[in-house]
Amino acid sequence: MKKLACTLIFILLSCHLFAQDETHPFTIRGLIYDEKTNERLEGAVVSSGDNASAMSDKTGFFQLRLDRKAEKLKVKLVGYEEKNLVIDFDDESEVKLIIRLTPEPILLQGVTVTGEHFTEEPVVNSYSIHPGDLSKVPQFIEADAFRAFQALPGVTTAADMSSQISVRGGNYDETLVFLDGIPVYNPYHLVGVFSMFNSDILQNERLYMSNYPVSYGGALSSVLELNSKQGNNERIKGSAALGLASAKIALDGPLWGGNFLISGRRTYFDFLTRMIMGIRFPYYFYDLYSKYVYPLSKNNLLTVSAFYSRDALGLDDDKVFVAQKEIPNWGNLFLNFSDEYFLKEKSSVELKAFMSRASLGVNTQVFFTDYYHQMGTTDTTTVNNYIEDFTARLTFNSHPDGQALAVGLEAKREAIHYDWNIDETDLNGMYIHPLESLFFDFAPSQYSYSGDEFYLNAFVTDKVTISPVSELTAGLRGSYIKNLKTFLLLPSFSFSYNFLPNLQVHLSYGRYFQNTYSLKERKTEAVFTPFMATFFPEDKENIPYSDHYASGLVLSDIFSEKTSLEVEGYFKDRNNLA
Known part of the structure; x- marks a missing residue:
């Protein structure tokens, strides 16, 4: 057990040090909400123009690290309208956002869909x-x-x-x-x-x-x-x-x-x-x-x-x-x-x-x-x-x-x-x-x-x-x-x-x-x-x-x-x- 505990501590510290990479000096973080219910949304994808992206967790929180200041931000989630934002860092290296997404019905032509849980990126088994x-x-x-x-x-x-x-x-x-x-x-x-x-x-x-x-x-x-x-x-x-x-x-x-x-x-x-x-x-x-x-x-x-x-x-x-x-x-x-x-x-x-x-x-x-x-x-x-x-x-x-x-x-x-x-x-x-x-x-x-x-x-x-x-x-x-x-x-x-x-x-x-x-x-x-x-x-x-x-x-x-x-x-x- 001591060997296992030491190994896990080493992995944790190594990953934390790895996460401190200073090659990404700019950070965008925030929370994503449903505009109607005001509930926090999980699985929303936040991306910038240089292809960097992050996904919101179960609390609606996301954090995006960038090499340079991004001027535009795109937020997407199935069942919601895509949102485009213009970001201004001013003289700061970090921006905090509150983002609200509007629900959008998924319209199809000629077919009836019952159950949409197969439509997202599959999770194995x-x-x-x-x-x-x-x-x-x-x-x-x-x-x-x-x-x-x-x-x-x-x-x-x-x-x-x-x-x-x-x-x-x-x-x-x-x-x-x-x-x-x-x-x-x-x-x-x-x-x-x-x-x-x-x-x-x-x-x-x-x-x-x-x-x-x-x-x-x-x-x-x-x-x-x-x-x-x-x-x-x-x-x-x-x-x-x-x-x-x-x-x-x-x-x-x-x-x-x-x-x-x-x-x-x-x-x-x-x-x-x-x-x-x-x-x-x-x-x-x-x-x-x-x-x-x-x-x-x-x-x-x-x-x-x-x-x-x-x-x-x-x-x-x-x-x-x-x-x-x-x-x-x-x-x-x-x-x-x-x-x-x-x-x-x-x-x-x-x-x-x-x-x-x-x-x-x-x-x-x-x-x-x-x-x-x-x-x-x-x-x-x-x-x-x-x-x-x-x-x-x-x-x-x-x-x-x-x-x-x-x-x-x-x-x-x-x-x-x-x-x-x-x-x-x-x-x-x-x-x-x-x-x-x-x-x-x-x-x-x-x-x-x-x-x-x-x-x-x-x-x-x-x-x-x-x-x-x-x-x-x-x-x-x-x-x-x-x-x-x-x-x-x-x-x-x-x-x-x-x-x-x-x-x-x-x-x-x-x-x-x-x-x-x-x-x-x-x-x-x-x-x-x-x-x-x-x-x-x-x-x-x-x-x-x-x-x-x-x-x-x-x-x-x-x-x-x-x-x-x-x-x-x-x-x-x-x-x-x-």
Whole structure:
């Protein structure tokens, strides 16, 4: 570990020194916003007359270094009007800008386009959805962040109604979900029918179907990356909607020198049936999200965010009397703190600390009666399950000319606790049989398990433009697992080459391991699950790992600028599966 740490420090310092190249004495930096929503825009290309260019990051920030003073600047982003600016440095070597882009519809003649995520420069082995696209995807009841990817080749589901996804032969527990870089475990409402994220808070989402970046880890098959909106700092605005399944509200705007985003969603059938029919609908769910972004200085951006969700299931029935201290409920909580400092010369350092927890709790006693209201059998059910993740991460990013470098160090503690006691009586038949099969296949009615693990992870990745037609991304992730006393090296690379302006060929490889494993493969009657139990490997020989190989081609602009063909072959060598 000492050798690895020294190597990473050396790389970081070397890259920082490299970034201090004094051959580019002039700098243009700034933020790019959507003119209508005032949200910061990621992926906008800023270029000057001498062909120097830069791209805005997830916070809308860009930095362009020049050999000489530029008089003209061009800003482009798909879906927005191109903007041309005249720059005046005066006697300064640095200019700061606030740029606002106007949305522009993409007009086509004679064709209908559904989904535009293939139109941008392809990212190997991944698909993305951008703002506005989610509402265009065929919906089940209402827009869902996960269900949007189910139409992709290689993505399957356990059932037609489920939003849980299995990618390229992997089990659904082999896909990790991240919101703003925070892992979210068991991220589903209504026992897997809906994802727990309100689509109104999402800026974009990307599914890495294989060979995902080394900045992520712990998933055997794939990664689903969700990024929330930044909010606007111009005026407070809000929206509300009533869908077939839930009612939701969102609000964002300036606050105390920064900007905030808050949203909430809840089902309403329990209220509706009580008011109209006088009966109690036994189930509801809700979720809450909040985010606050504050610029501590012109180079320092502080972000705090929180997410909370809960599903609750009542047990009332005309044949039972329920004495309950805690009705069956499950959900998630995460708290996040992030401080990003923008250095000179296209570099930044981000310190991120978060806690993510998924839990399920039950403490009920059900008395069954016969038709004469005499006391019959009794069920007592107690469940106390949770998965916790505490992580601190330091990441250095740099964008020297023709490169995108990232170096990171991460300390992670995961804790798992399961404790349940479920009576084998008629309670099982009320909803699903057997209840304990919700956790893993053929689980006993009484069970207890506790475990924790500490990981020290480090990664380095560099995306290099070799020539105008070729690009190489190479990465290495190292993980030390404390209890197993083992260290894993996980290499990754991808290479792409443009044989023609509209023909790209790519190949990639990556090795990945999974922190935990499950014992659930849908072998019982329980098709949906509110809480899946996972376990730590007992020894290093049983750590689940996989090797990903992929190669393919992308043929774009076949009939028009919005038509493309992608063909890809892949192979996953998966080992030590439970």
